[in-house]
Amino acid sequence: MATPVKADSPANTGTMATTSAIRVAQVKSKLKILSGPLIGLILLIVVLSFLSPVFLTPNNLVNILVQVSYIGIMAAGATLVIILGGIDLSVAAVLGFSFMVVAVTYQNLGWPFWLSILVGLAVGAGIGLVNGILIAYGNIQPFIATLATMFAATGLSLYLTNGTPILGLPDWFQGLSQIRWLGISLQVYLMIAVFVIAGLWLRFRPAGRSLYAIGSNEEVARLSGIRVKAMQLRVYALAGFLAAVAGLVVGARLNAAQPSAGNSSDLLAVIAAVVIGGASLAGGVGSMWGTFVGLLIIGVLNNGLTLLNVSPHLQPVVIGAVIILAVLSDGRLFSMFRRGRGTDAH
Amino acid sequence: MTESTTNRVLSAKGITKRYGANTVLHSIDFSIEAGSVVGLIGENGAGKSTLSSIIAGIKQPDEGAMTIDGVAYTPTGPLDALNSGVAIIHQEIKMIPELSVAENMFLGRLPTHRGRVATRQMVTEARAALEDLGVALDPRRPVAGLSTATQQEIEIARAILRRPSFVIFDEPSASLGQDETKRVLEQIEVLRSRGTGVVYISHRLDEISAIADRVFCLRDGRKVGEWPSADIDREGMIRAMVGRELALRNIEPPTPEDHVVATVEGLSSGRFEDISFELRRGEILGVSGLVGAGRTEIVRSLAGADRFTAGTVSVDGRRVRIRSVSDAIGAGIYMVPEDRKTQGLNLNRTSAENISLPWESRLVPRGFVTTRFLNRLKKRMTKELDIRGNLDRPVGLLSGGNQQKVLLAKWLVRTPKVLILDEPTRGVDVGAKEAIYEIIRDLATQGVAVIVVSSELEEVLMLSHRVMVIAGGRQKALLSRAEATPERVMQMAVS
Numbered sequence: 001m002a003t004p005v006k007a008d009s010p011a012n013t014g015t016m017a018t019t020s021a022i023r024v025a026q027v028k029s030k031l032k033i034l035s036g037p038l039i040g041l042i043l044l045i046v047v048l049s050f051l052s053p054v055f056l057t058p059n060n061l062v063n064i065l066v067q068v069s070y071i072g073i074m075a076a077g078a079t080l081v082i083i084l085g086g087i088d089l090s091v092a093a094v095l096g097f098s099f100m101v102v103a104v105t106y107q108n109l110g111w112p113f114w115l116s117i118l119v120g121l122a123v124g125a126g127i128g129l130v131n132g133i134l135i136a137y138g139n140i141q142p143f144i145a146t147l148a149t150m151f152a153a154t155g156l157s158l159y160l161t162n163g164t165p166i167l168g169l170p171d172w173f174q175g176l177s178q179i180r181w182l183g184i185s186l187q188v189y190l191m192i193a194v195f196v197i198a199g200l201w202l203r204f205r206p207a208g209r210s211l212y213a214i215g216s217n218e219e220v221a222r223l224s225g226i227r228v229k230a231m232q233l234r235v236y237a238l239a240g241f242l243a244a245v246a247g248l249v250v251g252a253r254l255n256a257a258q259p260s261a262g263n264s265s266d267l268l269a270v271i272a273a274v275v276i277g278g279a280s281l282a283g284g285v286g287s288m289w290g291t292f293v294g295l296l297i298i299g300v301l302n303n304g305l306t307l308l309n310v311s312p313h314l315q316p317v318v319i320g321a322v323i324i325l326a327v328l329s330d331g332r333l334f335s336m337f338r339r340g341r342g343t344d345a346h
Numbered sequence: 347m348t349e350s351t352t353n354r355v356l357s358a359k360g361i362t363k364r365y366g367a368n369t370v371l372h373s374i375d376f377s378i379e380a381g382s383v384v385g386l387i388g389e390n391g392a393g394k395s396t397l398s399s400i401i402a403g404i405k406q407p408d409e410g411a412m413t414i415d416g417v418a419y420t421p422t423g424p425l426d427a428l429n430s431g432v433a434i435i436h437q438e439i440k441m442i443p444e445l446s447v448a449e450n451m452f453l454g455r456l457p458t459h460r461g462r463v464a465t466r467q468m469v470t471e472a473r474a475a476l477e478d479l480g481v482a483l484d485p486r487r488p489v490a491g492l493s494t495a496t497q498q499e500i501e502i503a504r505a506i507l508r509r510p511s512f513v514i515f516d517e518p519s520a521s522l523g524q525d526e527t528k529r530v531l532e533q534i535e536v537l538r539s540r541g542t543g544v545v546y547i548s549h550r551l552d553e554i555s556a557i558a559d560r561v562f563c564l565r566d567g568r569k570v571g572e573w574p575s576a577d578i579d580r581e582g583m584i585r586a587m588v589g590r591e592l593a594l595r596n597i598e599p600p601t602p603e604d605h606v607v608a609t610v611e612g613l614s615s616g617r618f619e620d621i622s623f624e625l626r627r628g629e630i631l632g633v634s635g636l637v638g639a640g641r642t643e644i645v646r647s648l649a650g651a652d653r654f655t656a657g658t659v660s661v662d663g664r665r666v667r668i669r670s671v672s673d674a675i676g677a678g679i680y681m682v683p684e685d686r687k688t689q690g691l692n693l694n695r696t697s698a699e700n701i702s703l704p705w706e707s708r709l710v711p712r713g714f715v716t717t718r719f720l721n722r723l724k725k726r727m728t729k730e731l732d733i734r735g736n737l738d739r740p741v742g743l744l745s746g747g748n749q750q751k752v753l754l755a756k757w758l759v760r761t762p763k764v765l766i767l768d769e770p771t772r773g774v775d776v777g778a779k780e781a782i783y784e785i786i787r788d789l790a791t792q793g794v795a796v797i798v799v800s801s802e803l804e805e806v807l808m809l810s811h812r813v814m815v816i817a818g819g820r821q822k823a824l825l826s827r828a829e830a831t832p833e834r835v836m837q838m839a840v841s
Contacts, residue, residue, distance in 0.1 A: 204714035206706035213703055216692040223651055223683055223690070224756070225675040225704040284694060 037277055037293045037326060044297060048304040055307055062184055068299035069191040070095070070246040070253075071266060072292070075273040076198045077239030079291040082274050083202070084235050085215035085283025086135060086142035090127065091243040091270060093153035096262030098124040099247035100157045103166040103257030113170050121244045127153060128240020132233035150267075158259045166257040177252040187249045194242065199288030211235065215283025265316070272319055273298055276326040297322065354380040354415055354511050356401070356432065356543060361410035363396055363567075370396050371567045373410065378512050378543040383534060385558030385575065386547045389587050392564040394547050395437075398514045401545075402434035403427030414511070425454070431511035435518060439497050443490035448472035450489050451504040475503040479533050495526035502533055506542075513537060514545040519553060531557050551583050563587060584804075599811055599827075600791045602629035606663075607795050608679070608764050610648065613657035617643040618819035621657070625764060625795040630786065632810030632830075633799040635839050640819040641799045642684055645766045648797075649681030650674030661763055675704060678763030682753055682770060684799075690753040693742030697733070697752045698724040700741050705759050727755035731785065747778025754785060765789060766797045771805065783809065803832055815839050 049056040074091045081088045102120035105111045111119075127149055134145035179186040202208040213221040214228055222228045243262075250261050277294030279286025298319060305315050356378040363371040371393045378384055378401075388394050399405040401412065403421030412419040414430060421427035424434070441450045448469045449456070457464040457471075472485035481499045489497065498518060505513055515534065519527040527550075534544055534557055548554055554561060554575070561578055563570040563586040570586045578586075605627045613621040618640040625631060633641045647654040650671040659666055659677075666677040674680070683689035691700050698720045705723075706715050724737050733751045735744045741752055750770065757765065767786070771779045786809060789796055800806045806813060813830040815823040815838040822838040 200714075204716070206710055206715055209706060209715060210703075212695070213692055213699075216694055217688070219689055220692050221703070223671055223681070225672045226707075227670065227672055284692075 037290060037297060040322075040326075041293055041297050041300065044300050044304070048300065048307075052304065052307040055304060058183070060303065060307075062188075064296075064299040064303045065188045065191075066185050067303070068295050069185070069187040070249040071269045071273065071298070072191040072295045073194050073246040073249065074239075074243050074266070074270045075291050075295055076194045076288060077242035078270050079274050079277070079279060079286055079288060080198065080202065080208075080211060080235050081142075081239050082279045082281060083211045083215050083283060083286040084232065085218065086232070086236070087146065087271075087281065088128075088131060088236065088239045089143065089146040089267060090131060090150040090153055091239060091246075092262035092264065092267040093150040093157070094124050094127050094240050094243035094262070095247040095250065095266070096259065097127070097153040097157040097247075098244035099251040099261065100160050100166070100257045100259065102248070102251065103169065104160050106170075107166050107168060113173065117248065120247065121241060124244020124247065125237045125241040128237040128243070129233060131240065132236035135236065136229040136232040157262075161257075161259060163259055165259065167255070169251070169255055169257075173252055174255040177249070187253075190245075190249065194245070195288050195292050202288055207231065207234075212284055215285070217284075268316075269298055269319075272323050275323055278326070294326070354431075354541075354543065356412065356414050356419065356512050358397075358401060358412045359410055361397065361400060361407045361412075363393075363400065363405065364408050369567060371400075371407075374564070374567075374569055376401075376562065376569075378545055380511065380543045381538055381541045382559045383538055383544040383546055383557055385554035385561045386545055386564070387549075387551070387554060387561060387583055387587055388564035388570075392587070393567040394564055395516060396567075397564070398434060398516055398545060398547060401427075401512075402432055402514055404434070428508060428510065431508075432514075433505035433508070433510040433512070434514040435498075435501050435505050435516065437517040439494070439501050441489045441497055441500070444488060446486050446488055447476075447483060447492075447500055448485035451475070451485070451500060451507060471507065472503070475507050476500070478506070479503050479536065480529075495529075498526070498530065499533070502530070506537065510542065512543040512545070514547070516547045517549065518546075519548060519550055527553065551580050554583070555580065599630055599787060599809065600628060602790070602795075602811055603627040603793065607661065609658075609660040611658050611660075613644065613647060613654055613659070615643065615647055615652065615654040615656075618647075618816070621816075621821050623814060623821075623824060625797070627793045627795060628790045629812070630790050630796045630798060630810050632806035632813040633797060633816060634803065634806050634813055634835050635816035637801060639816045639839065641816050642768055643819075644816065645681060645768060645797060645799055648674070648764075649679055649766055651681065651683075675708075679766070680704075680757045680762040680764070681766040682757050682768060684768040684772070686749055686753045687742075690756075691741050691749060694740050696739060697735075697737035697741040697744065697755075700752060701727055701737075701756045701759065704756065708760075723759065727759065730758065731755050732781065745778075747774045747781075750774050750778060750782065754782070758789075761792065762794055764795045764797065766799070768799045769801065770798065771800070771802070803835060807832065807835070817841055 045056075054060055074095065078088055078091060098120045101123045102116045105119055106113050106116040131142075131146050131149055134140045134148075135142050138145070176186060181189070202211065210221065210226045210231060213224065213226060214231060218228055247262065251257055254261070273294040274286065274291050275281065275294070276297055277286070277290030277292070279290060301318055301322065302315055305318060306312070358374065358376045361371055361374040361376065362369065374393075374397060376397060386394050386398070396405065400407050403424045403426055419430055421430060421432065427433075442453070445453075448465075451472050452468050457467050459467070469485045476483050476485065476499075479499060479502060481496075481503060483496065483500070489500070492500075515530075518530050531553065534546065537544055546554065546557055558575045560572060561575050561583065562572045563583065565587060603626055606624050607627045608625040610624075611622045621644055623631065633645065635641050643652065646652045648659065648668070650668045650673050653669065659668055661677045661679070666673070668674050668677065668679070687693060692703075702715070702720055702723050710719060727733065728737060731751045731754060733748055733755065735748050737752070741749060744752065754770075770786070771782055774782065786796055786798065798806065798809055807830055810830070811827055813823075813825045813827075813835060814821060815825065815835055817839050822841055823834075825834065825838075
């Protein structure tokens with residue numbers, strides 16, 4: 001800590017734990033760019049480049065970005081939800097279902113593809129809105145509400161086509177996934193654009209900034225004139241919309257609507273990216289940049305482990321270990337240990 | 347405990363407690379005698395709770411020693427203290443609603459018989475303790491649904507289960523009504539007659555006068571004095587606590603203007619009924635009443651924090667629809683909530699961010715909230731309210747007084763038409779209190795109508811042009827400054 005705390009009577013402010021957690025949050029915010037996760041990422045890259053000669057090649061690096069792009073688009077939305085203090089378990093299922101709707105309206109109903117795309121996006125946003133309504137007005141816990149929509153969306157996805165994939169999508173759509181500019185795919189630029197726009201909104205726009213307030217203390221935010229319920233609806237709808245966008249990305253790449261697209265390992269990757277990036281599941285903490293770094297860590301890990309011929313079954317184990325490391329380095333856990341020493345309120 | 351509890355003395359000498367650079371108790375000598383009640387008085391932050399925590403084994407002193415009947419008493423924790431015969435009844439009662447009364451009373455030390463909880467034994471003992479205090483309650487029923495006052499009685503029964511020699515009551519009547527407080531005092535009387543030594547901590551000086559044999563006063567962590575209860579009166583106690591005459595009592599607030607800025611008519615909800623009053627520009631309206639009377643509920647409805655079911659609000663002659671805090675802010679009605687830590691401020695965020703929160707969407711509707719914007723806001727409010735401390739650190743690190751100033755700054759970024767202050771000086775030291783009174787007066791001079799809800803009668807009477815007294819959710823009186831004597835207000839508050 002740069003400056004020692006002066007006699008500002010911290011005794012009056014509550015538990016020792018709060019004071020420690022606050023100071024850790026302070027230090028963390030000062031190190032916003034050069035954060036733990038970034039250092040971890042750099043270390044990972046260095047280590048892997050030694051372990052595998054193929055790793056640091058441009059082709060491989062671009063490959064990593066392409067592979068994580070759809071996760072990244074979802075993770076941006078998930079970051080907003082988590083900063084708000086909620087969670088969205090339905091994103092992966094919405095990815096699959098919304099694109100299934102696109103394919104079904106195109107193939108079975110004969111609608112023009114551009115219209116199908118719009119409908120798919122609307123469905124994604126719609127499911128997000130349903131989540132928001134259940135949570136904001138139904139007072140259902142986010143975990144439960146989005147778990148329910150997750151099951152519903154997964155089921156509907158299978159129901160629409162009886163479990164069979166839909167092929168025969170327009171060529172130009174598949175072509176989108178092939179477009180490269182400066183050797184990098186369109187989807188990567190899309191992901192980056194999402195991160196940049198969401199990041200700017202989160203940092204600079206009043207509405208985006210209010211997410212931190214709501215996540216820190218919803219009641220304080222409400223009593224400050226923030227329209228909390230409206231914000232909740234907005235953010236969950238946005239998360240659903242972005243999941244639908246991710247669905248388009250996946251659909252273009254596979255050139256098919258797979259009922260199995262958007263599964264639980266995708267969901268876990270999304271949440272892992274957000275948590276490794278430094279967001280707190282309790283809300284009020286997080287950033288787009290952090291999630292981006294978390295995303296890259298996951299992509300690099302998966303890629304590196306594959307290059308090193310590690311069994312694919314072990315990869316989730318490694319990711320799990322990284323998540324725990326990431327949370328441990330988040331000061332909150334340290335301050336929880338100190339809480340046991342009693343309070344110093346007067 | 348089979349020893350007789352008569353003629354025992356708990357003696358604490360030289361008790362000192364520090365938190366970092368801050369000394370909250372300076373070498374205090376304090377004693378409790380069997381069969382006698384000590385009234386411990388002092389302002390918020392004087393050190394009463396800290397001293398009693400140390401005696402009850404919850405905290406450890408940095409210096410000093412305690413003895414019981416000359417034998418060293420060094421409790422390692424509250425359970426250890428209980429074993430030595432010292433019990434404490436806290437201000438904030440935490441019971442587990444799903445568990446029964448008996449289970450709560452025996453929490454942490456459930457009697458077991460061969461590996462299973464001896465429920466029948468537990469219930470019998472619990473019932474005996476409750477009956478002893480004159481409480482009619484089935485110990486088997488869950489605590490959920492019982493009033494705060496009943497929970498308090500359970501807490502007292504819990505504390506005396508082990509027949510302690512000394513019991514400390516930390517502000518027991520803070521959340522109780524008149525009748526319930528009487529019951530507590532009766533129970534203390536029972537304890538005294540049995541030879542238990544009692545410490546009674548309270549802000550309600552009339553209760554102290556009624557029950558205590560001795561009065562012990564702390565100020566800023568130092569002992570101010572100790573007197574037999576008969577030798578000191580209310581004024582004397584206040585003087586000892588505060589260190590000066592409350593001369594402010596006679597300073598007239600600035601004259602309000604004639605223009606009526608707000609009219610409230612027939613405001614009702616589930617918690618209060620038919621509240622009506624007018625506010626003129628520059629007027630300070632005090633809202634008095636006992637805890638639980640509905641004052642906070644009324645002002646929260648006015649500020650859009652809670653819904654009301656009937657009544658109208660008009661600002662500057664025009665009806666306004668208030669269905670959310672955002673609506674109220676739009677109408678120029680702002681509220682500084684009661685609990686600054688859980689309702690007023692986000693402790694993890696910086697002061698600057700807290701101050702700007704309600705205003706970002708209103709002052710920067712189209713652009714970016716930049717560091718420059720925040721800095722300008724920060725500089726202005728720091729100067730206006732004389733806030734000490736770095737505003738770029740989390741606000742949770744500031745002292746209570748400065749936190750309150752940050753909270754006030756948050757609501758003074760724009761000048762309100764009506765500013766509601768709910769317990770503005772709670773948990774604030776004497777110096778900052780004065781500063782806050784200055785701020786309130788300045789606001790009135792500028793034409794802001796101020797509503798002050800406060801449980802400190804002196805404060806309300808000193809600040810207000812008029813006093814509205816609430817009891818049982820009803821508006822009992824709207825007194826002018828001349829009419830508002832402490833006796834009259836109290837009379838209305840308990841009617």
